Amino acid sequence: MKPQTKSEYSLAKKKGSGFGQSDNKNCGIYFPEIKRDPGRYLHTCPESVKKWLRQLKNAGKILMLITSSHSDYCRLLCEYILGNDFEYLFDIVITNALKPGFFSHLPSQRPFRTLENDEEQEALPSLDKPGWYSQGNAVHLYELLKKMTGKPEPKVVYFGDSMHSDIFPACHYSNWETVLILEELRGDRDGKPEDSEPLEKKGKYEGPKAKPLNRLSKKWGSFFIDSVSGLENTEDSLVYTWSCKRISAYSTIAVPSIEAIAELPLDYKFTSFSSNSSKTAGYYPNPPLVLSNDGKLTTK
Incomplete structure (x- = not known):
């Protein structure tokens, strides 16, 4: 991951959820088919959006990707949609976040876990540095943002397309600013x-x-x-x-x-x-x- 920059504002971006299983197991029909021909099912990200993400990074914003998808499925989609270097767009990547519990559960109920070859490892007592993690909770994440920004109350803008999993819990439990992606x-x-x-x-x-x-x-x-x-x-x-x-x-x-x-x-x-x-x-x-x-x- 890139070295971090400090900013008063943090930007959280939500990616569509997966199906709760690891795609490297080639289970069922869905994952093997997506891996075989992703272009049949996925749209690539418009250049304007990728440019926007880079502008935010260059402006000193902290970008996070929080998804309930497992890490291998997240990587599969992001490499096709954003490019093989997508990790450099985000300071923090959280997979298998199990939203909305990510926002509502206590740290003791939902600790962060490290990953090794897309497999979850030991639970962490807290988050000490940016990187790629699994599961977790908004409380420990916010403590890390305080450390990264040097601000006692860093502001977070969270983008999501689900009222149940994204917008309501991020607003109600974490008091984050929320941007609803509303296809209607x-x-x-x-x-x-x-x-x-x-x-x-x-x-x-x-x-x-x-x-x-x-x-x-x-x-x-x-x-x-x-x-x-x-x-x-x-x-x-x-x-x-x-x-x-x-x-x-x-x-x-x-x-x-x-x-x-x-x-x-x-x-x-x-x-x-x-x-x-x-x-x-x-x-x-x-x-x-x-x-x-x-x-x-x-x-x-």
Whole structure:
């Protein structure tokens, strides 16, 4: 791993979970097939995102990769997605993190373990230095961040795509700033910021646009709002869904993808959900179209 640099801010990035078994055992169908032809199932990381990660490193930020995948599966995916030198992008890599327990469990319940040839070794009483570890807990990780940054309360920005495993526990148990990667925002308003926003602050997309998800499923309805039948002779009312309320409660901001913000200046000031009483303030680049009539919604 690269020598560490000090910074007030740390950046944690979550990678998609694996399937709870070691891929070097060639178990079942999934792992052998992924190893045989990863390009059939995986997209490579856009250059804009890799450049963004390097910019963060060069700016003195501490980058962490925290995943519930086992180390061999993590390496397999990251080498294809980010390149064979992906380890140099991250100061700390934590695999088999077993989230959300990584955030909620005590250090004695979930100690960090070293790895040797992708096999877990002895439990560690604490974390003394950056590197690649397995399992662990947010308490010992935060103590290491204090040591690395020289700050009594280093700020952590955690990116994740699961409310259950990432956003809620990181916010509730660790009080970290959280960025929800919300694919339901893809394609909304063409995935672009308002035309009134300065050009130099616009996030850019590379390649073909992602196909918009069906936010108005005939079976499930909207991800963001629901209709509640009124009493006799009264109109139905629109309410925020449980999922929508959780987004504004536990996310600092929500974005359609990391690519959507990768070309923004590193000092770009986002509007957070907590900055005002609106439940739509933290969506970047824009709130979903179905939430445009925010004033007509109730919070039942």
